Every structure is written in structure tokens, then in C-alpha cells.
Amino acid sequence: MKHPHIFTRREFIKDTVAAGVAAAAIHATTGLAAPAAEPAEGAIIQGRKVKVAVIGCGNVSGSYFPTLVASPHVELVSTCDIIPERAEQAAKKHGVPRHFPHIDQLLAGPAFDLLVNLTDIQQHHQINRAALTASRHVWSEKPLGINYAEAKELLDLAAAKRVQLLGSPTVVASPQFAFMAQTIRDGKLGRVAAAHASYGHTGPSWSSFFYEKDGGSLFDLGVYSITTLTGLLGPAKAVVAMTGIVTPVRTITGKGEIRVAAEDNAMLIMDHGDGVLSHIQSGFNYYTAREHSDTEPAHHTLSVTGTKGALHLAGYDWGPHGVDLATRETGGRLQRMAAEAEGYQWQGGAVKMAEFLATGVRPRFTAAHAAHVAEIIAGAHQSQATGQRIAMASTFAPVKLA
Numbered sequence: 001m002k003h004p005h006i007f008t009r010r011e012f013i014k015d016t017v018a019a020g021v022a023a024a025a026i027h028a029t030t031g032l033a034a035p036a037a038e039p040a041e042g043a044i045i046q047g048r049k050v051k052v053a054v055i056g057c058g059n060v061s062g063s064y065f066p067t068l069v070a071s072p073h074v075e076l077v078s079t080c081d082i083i084p085e086r087a088e089q090a091a092k093k094h095g096v097p098r099h100f101p102h103i104d105q106l107l108a109g110p111a112f113d114l115l116v117n118l119t120d121i122q123q124h125h126q127i128n129r130a131a132l133t134a135s136r137h138v139w140s141e142k143p144l145g146i147n148y149a150e151a152k153e154l155l156d157l158a159a160a161k162r163v164q165l166l167g168s169p170t171v172v173a174s175p176q177f178a179f180m181a182q183t184i185r186d187g188k189l190g191r192v193a194a195a196h197a198s199y200g201h202t203g204p205s206w207s208s209f210f211y212e213k214d215g216g217s218l219f220d221l222g223v224y225s226i227t228t229l230t231g232l233l234g235p236a237k238a239v240v241a242m243t244g245i246v247t248p249v250r251t252i253t254g255k256g257e258i259r260v261a262a263e264d265n266a267m268l269i270m271d272h273g274d275g276v277l278s279h280i281q282s283g284f285n286y287y288t289a290r291e292h293s294d295t296e297p298a299h300h301t302l303s304v305t306g307t308k309g310a311l312h313l314a315g316y317d318w319g320p321h322g323v324d325l326a327t328r329e330t331g332g333r334l335q336r337m338a339a340e341a342e343g344y345q346w347q348g349g350a351v352k353m354a355e356f357l358a359t360g361v362r363p364r365f366t367a368a369h370a371a372h373v374a375e376i377i378a379g380a381h382q383s384q385a386t387g388q389r390i391a392m393a394s395t396f397a398p399v400k401l402a
């Protein structure tokens with residue numbers, strides 16, 4: 001049987017950031033105590049907890065803090081927000097000793113190993129860059145940067161500084177992703193041809209950056225589907241897209257009416273090579289019965305189809321309930337598979353990164369994959385602006401399932 005396209009291709013580059021990290025330069029810069037012996041591989045921070053600072057104490061931080069507080073590998077050191085009361089309140093609520101109103105003060109404050117960046121989309125690149133420059137490991141909410149050049153600069157900087165960089169989404173870490181990828185790799189769908197994913201709701205109301213230049217539904221929502229489908233089908237060779245603005249004026253809490261500058265409605269087609277195509281739609285004008293919930297267990301949000309079978313993800317890829325699989329072998333009946341979460345949580349990426357620093361166990365998600373996704377979204381915007389099919393330059397190694 002001919003294997004699906006992704007798994008026969010050999011042109012993937014290696015993950016830019018090597019597994020082993022020489023820690024000496026980091027300890028010289030950050031003032032943190034160096035371990036007795038420098039680990040060539042495995043644990044990067046040994047003999048103590050990973051000291052973590054959180055920047056951006058807004059909406060999503062409410063989901064992150066409890067996971068960080070509960071982690072045996074994490075010691076929360078500082079919080080930071082340009083709205084100083086938010087940093088202060090988060091520090092008080094979660095027992096974090098220090099809080100700061102600016103990244104420069106945060107970096108000059110008590111030593112920490114890992115910066116968890118939960119700020120606005122448009123702020124990610126410059127904050128990630130400042131932290132990497134200061135030899136800190138970085139976990140970034142999506143996207144790493146708003147295009148491939150920004151993301152690649154961060155990958156190169158992390159490699160040069162010999163620190164680790166990882167970012168959201170964590171969708172490839174779910175057992176449902178692993179099941180889908182393994183099913184495709186095992187050839188159970190036959191020759192994979194096409195895939196589709198849809199993610200939308202009626203749009204955030206708490207912050208305007210989602211609707212400002214370089215925001216939009218692809219960076220906030222489509223980014224999950226793009227990560228999952230490139231993870232399953234391989235890197236995109238090219239993209240075409242159309243985007244639009246359906247709701248030109250929005251009301252934002254505490255701010256009033258704003259004019260929308262970024263797309264709130266997007267459709268994207270990716271060419272994965274060898275004839276394999278996928279389609280993604282995202283938007284901030286989608287009625288869903290339960291709004292931004294992970295949907296009912298019967299709601300299929302993502303499907304992959306081949307010559308001998310098809311699979312459908314139940315629930316969104318960031319909060320999946322299971323995978324419904326139908327193949328010729330099973331007579332075409334849908335069977336619910338991979339129905340357990342097995343500890344997977346969409347907001348668990350920063351904790352997984354701290355675990356990686358403390359134990360050497362690498363998560364499935366990589367910065368190279370996140371950078372490729374940033375290129376795809378920037379390519380979608382370019383396609384809309386020019387009417388052209390946009391070739392992708394970047395790639396990433398297949399997601400390791402073991």
C-alpha cells in the first residue's frame with residue numbers, strides 16, 4: 001500500500017533548536033545558580049524548580065495560572081502587565097512574590113528561567129525577542145510572530161543563545177491528534193486526499209487587539225486548525241485564501257466602539273504536495289450554541305478523508321472529545337476512538353515546557369512547526385491582498401508520536 005504523502009517525504013529540516021543545551025552562558029547572563037555538571041542532554045535545569053515569570057495577566061492567564069501553580073516543576077517568581085493592577089492582582093491571587101509594569105523591569109528583577117508570554121498577538125515578537133536576548137527560555141502564546149521572518153528570527157536567536165523556545169497551540173499533544181496521525185501513518189485511510197476544519201465564534205469582547213492590524217480570526221482561531229492539519233498532512237507547499245470583514249464596528253469592554261481592521265472571516269486552502277489539499281475556515285461571526293466552548297461530543301470540527309476511510313474529530317482540536325473513524329474494513333460505520341483526555345489540556349503548554357526543562361522530556365510541539373504556521377497565516381493575508389497563490393518557504397519535521 002502506498003503511504004500517504006507526509007510520511008514518505010524526506011525534505012524536512014531538523015528542529016532548529018537542538019535538544020542539548022549548554023547552560024553556562026545562560027547562568028552568566030541571568031545570575032541563576034549553574035548546575036554542578038552541565039547536562040549535554042536531558043534535563044536543562046536540575047536540582048531545583050524552574051523559575052517562571054508570566055507576562056500578560058489578562059483573560060487567558062486565568063487559565064494558565066492554576067496549571068502553573070499546580071506544577072511540581074514550577075516556581076512562580078514574577079508577574080508583569082502594562083496594566084500594573086493586573087500584574088499586582090495576579091501576583092496576589094496566585095502567591096507570586098513580585099510584579100512589574102514593564103518587561104525591562106521584569107528582566108532586571110529577580111532571576112527567572114522561563115518567560116510565559118500571554119500578551120496581545122501584536123506584542124509577541126518583541127517580547128519574545130527581548131526575553132531570548134536576555135538568555136531566558138520562552139513559552140509564547142500564538143503566534144510566535146506575525147510572519148515567518150519574525151518567527152525565524154526568534155528560532156535563530158534561541159539557537160544562538162542556547163535557550164529553548166516553544167509556543168502555542170499545543171494541539172499535537174492531545175491523544176486525539178496522536179490517534180489521527182497514527183491512523184493516517186498506518187495507511188488505514190488509504191491514500192489521504194483532503195481535509196477540512198472549521199473554528200469560529202462570535203468574537204472576543206474584552207480586548208481590541210483581536211480586531212486591530214495584524215490580529216484577526218486566523219491568528220486567534222484558524223491557527224489551531226492549521227497546526228493540526230499541517231501536523232497530520234505535512235507542511236504546506238503553497239496557500240490560497242480569501243478573507244473579509246463581516247462586522248466593521250465592534251464594542252469592546254471598557255473601550256466602546258472600535259473600527260475593525262483585521263479579517264473576521266477567513267477561508268484558506270493549503271496544498272500539502274502530491275495532490276493532498278486541505279481547507280480551513282475561521283471567523284468571529286459564527287453562531288455556536290455554546291459560544292466559545294469545546295462543543296458537544298457529537299460536533300465534528302475537523303475531518304480527513306482518504307480512499308479507504310475517513311476520520312472526524314469530535315469537539316475542537318484544542319479540547320477534543322474523541323475521533324469518529326469509518327473505514328472500508330469496518331463497513332463504513334463510525335466508531336468512537338480515543339475518547340480520553342489522558343491529561344491533555346490546551347492551556348498546559350507552559351507547564352509542559354517547564355517539565356521539558358526539568359526532565360528533558362520534549363513535548364510534541366516544536367517552534368519550527370509554529371514558525372511554519374505563522375508563514376501560512378501571513379501567506380493567507382498576502383493571497384487575499386494580491387489574489388495570488390503564495391508559495392511557502394519553511395517546513396518542519398514530522399510530529400514525533402512516541
Ligand SMILES: NC(=O)c1ccc[n+]([C@@H]2O[C@H](COP(=O)([O-])OP(=O)(O)OC[C@H]3O[C@@H](n4cnc5c(N)ncnc54)[C@H](O)[C@@H]3O)[C@@H](O)[C@H]2O)c1
Pocket residue numbers: 055056057058059060061080081082083086101102103118119120121123127141142143206207219220
Ligand atoms: N482568552 C483566551 O481564551 C485565549 C485562549 C487561547 C489563547 N489566547 C491567546 O492569548 C493571548 C492573550 O489573549 P487574552 O485573551 O488573554 O488577551 P487579554 O487582552 O485579556 O490579555 C493580554 C494582556 O497582555 C497585556 N499586555 C499587552 N501588551 C503588553 C506588554 N507589552 N507588556 C506587558 N503586558 C502587556 C495586556 O495589558 C493584557 O492584560 C493572545 O495571543 C490570544 O490569542 C487567548
